[in-house]
Amino acid sequence: MEVGKTREEVEKSGMIDTWLRKHSLIHTGATRHPFILGIRDGTVDLSAYKTWLGQDYLFVRAFIPFVASILIKAWKESDDSSTDMEVILSGMASLNEEISWFKSETPKWGVQLSDIVPQKSNQDYCRFLENLMSPDVEYPVAITALWAIEAVYQASFALCLEDGAKTPAELRQTCQRWGNDGFRQYCNSLQQIANRHLQKASNDLLTKAEVALLRVLEHEVEFWNMSRAEG
Numbered sequence: 487m488e489v490g491k492t493r494e495e496v497e498k499s500g501m502i503d504t505w506l507r508k509h510s511l512i513h514t515g516a517t518r519h520p521f522i523l524g525i526r527d528g529t530v531d532l533s534a535y536k537t538w539l540g541q542d543y544l545f546v547r548a549f550i551p552f553v554a555s556i557l558i559k560a561w562k563e564s565d566d567s568s569t570d571m572e573v574i575l576s577g578m579a580s581l582n583e584e585i586s587w588f589k590s591e592t593p594k595w596g597v598q599l600s601d602i603v604p605q606k607s608n609q610d611y612c613r614f615l616e617n618l619m620s621p622d623v624e625y626p627v628a629i630t631a632l633w634a635i636e637a638v639y640q641a642s643f644a645l646c647l648e649d650g651a652k653t654p655a656e657l658r659q660t661c662q663r664w665g666n667d668g669f670r671q672y673c674n675s676l677q678q679i680a681n682r683h684l685q686k687a688s689n690d691l692l693t694k695a696e697v698a699l700l701r702v703l704e705h706e707v708e709f710w711n712m713s714r715a716e717g
């Protein structure tokens with residue numbers, strides 16, 4: 487047992503991994519979705535990719551204020567969360583760059599940003615984010631959701647870059663965006679932050695964070711389904 491920690495704190499230390507093991511079915515559903523497997527084996531329907539691209543641009547636009555709300559929560563934390571703020575701020579900086587990427591990527595596919603109409607799964611997901619922006623939502627809950635949102639994309643797109651993947655050349659850059667090593671490290675940092683705060687959390691808070699994680703995984707599956715359905 488580590489000095490200065492109660493038995494309970496030690497048991498809770500790897501909360502995120504514990505939850506992923508517990509919910510492995512839905513986690514696999516989100517990270518190895520047929521849409522992603524289609525990119526990886528080169529059979530993806532390119533009209534599905536276009537749908538995903540346009541919808542994800544709208545999602546990212548809603549995601550930015552969500553990340554900003556977490557930055558505020560980190561700042562208000564009484565414990566030393568200054569490194570948390572730096573990690574979250576670096577994520578926001580990449581989102582700035584991501585918006586530029588969407589603006590240059592969409593015309594290549596004949597997608598006009600001003601014409602994209604949000605689909606129901608996207609609206610539902612964005613509404614979920616908006617609820618999490620409330621000041622009533624505790625920091626550990628929100629940071630767990632942020633980690634999950636980013637980690638699903640990281641795991642999914644990294645799969646398309648593995649040895650043996652037959653990802654079409656014109657989609658490799660997209661996969662690099664979320665499958666690269668820097669993004670993987672960012673996700674690891676978020677996971678560490680989430681675990682650190684969950685370690686100190688009450689059982690009530692732990693339940694809320696676990697539910698938030700599950701909701702993210704469900705929304706991610708729906709988002710992939712939506713992209714394929716319209717393809």
Ligand code: HMH
Nearest residue numbers: 542545546635636639709
């Ligand atoms: C739907 N989930 C969705 N879009 C994204 N861009 C991410 C996660 C990761 O940023």
